[in-house]
Amino acid sequence: MILGDSYCYTGGKAFDPALPTVVFIHGAQNDHSVWALQSRYLAHHGFGVLALDLPGHGRSSGPAKRSVEEMAAWLLSVLDAAGARQAALVGHSMGSLIALEAAHQAPERITRLALLGCTYPMKVSDALLDAALNAESDAIDMVNIWSHSSMAQKPSCPGPGFSVMGMSKRLMERISAQGEPGLFHTDFTACNAYANGDAAAASVRCPVQFIFGGKDMMTPPRSSKALLAALPGARTVTVDAGHQMMAEQPDAVLDALAAFLR
Template sequence: MILTVQGAPAYAYTGGKPFDASLPTVVFIHGAQNDHSVWGLQSRYLAHHGYGVLAVDLPGHGRSKGAALRSVEAMADWLLEVLASAGVAKAALVGHSMGSLIALETAHKAPERVTKLALLGSTFPMKVSDALLNTSRDNEQAAIDMVNIFSHSTMAHKPSCPGPGFSVMGGARRLMQRMSQINPEQLFYTDFYACNAYANGDAAAKSVSCPALFVFGAKDVMTSPKSAKGLLAAIPHAKTVTVDAGHSMMQEQPDGVLEALAGFLAS
């Protein structure tokens, strides 16, 4: 589905079904150097089980055009315009990593537009080490390799992997390389810089009044569950689910993540 947002084409995957704004809407927001495809299983399942799905490509990522946005706040503003362009008054937001910050900030900016909030692989502050930030600026391929290793808990598939015979790590690496080919303007650095610079997380979290869910990867070393104590304290009513995965939990434990999201959205 192609929308026009801020004067540029914006792509949202609708889960294999035409988008119907009269259904409860779920918006999926990917993380740094990714696109909508990281939500393949979860978005498709929900689209075939009573939800209108918009799994967006952020500007400069995937099929969305325009330059990558340089702040979480700007991405949240863009997301609200996506909802308006799609004719959606209210939606549940599901964000992973950088996408979780975008979802959180969107809920802060427009609480009346957000019905539920699911934050996966989230933490605040989402600081990026100087070494990784500088590598993403000076040697993007090296940064891709570093993050790909850090984001997975094992080189082997988990039993529930929906793609037997394929490499989860290899697929993640090729996706990030593809993002570099589509947008060679230091995309990874731009995304990491936005995560690193975002400073409104405490205030945004304290403002959350809608139902909320945290999904953590037990073996996540990118955004360790321990580092999310501040967010958990700021949103005391939030539910938490932990899956046996690293940061790339949607690929390592797709069924576990889907079960958590489907149960939360139905509750």
């Protein structure tokens, strides 16, 4: 689905704003495809799905937005263009900050928040920021290794015969090849600079669910204690995965989301 210069995957069904809307927001150097299973299932089970490509990522034209606040405002403009008055937001990593900020900017429009691989502040190390700017292939390797709980998935992996790490790496390489120079650094800088999380959490008025990867090294669950304290009514679910939980444990993530959204 094309809305102006923005692309949204609708899960194989035509988007219907009369249905409960669910918006999926990807993280740094990714696109809508990280939500392939979850978005498609919900689109075929009673939801209107918009899995976004953020500006400058995937099929959405650039330039990329430079701050979480700008990305959240853009997201709300996409809802306007799609004719969706309200929506549940599902965000991963950088996308979780965008979801949180969107709930701050327009609390009356957000019905639920699902935050995956989320922490605040979401600080990025100087070494990773430098690599993202000056040695992007090294940054991709670093993030890919740190984002998965295992170098090789067990035989019972939901995607047997596929390289979970290989697919994640190839996606980041493709986003790099298609996007503007320094996109990875732009995304990481936005995460690193975001400073409105406390105010955003205080303004949330809808149900919230955190989904943690029990083996997440990028945003370990223990790093979210302050944010959890600011959202005392939030539910928490932990899946046996690293940061890229949607790929490592797609069914467990889907089960958690489906139960929460219903």
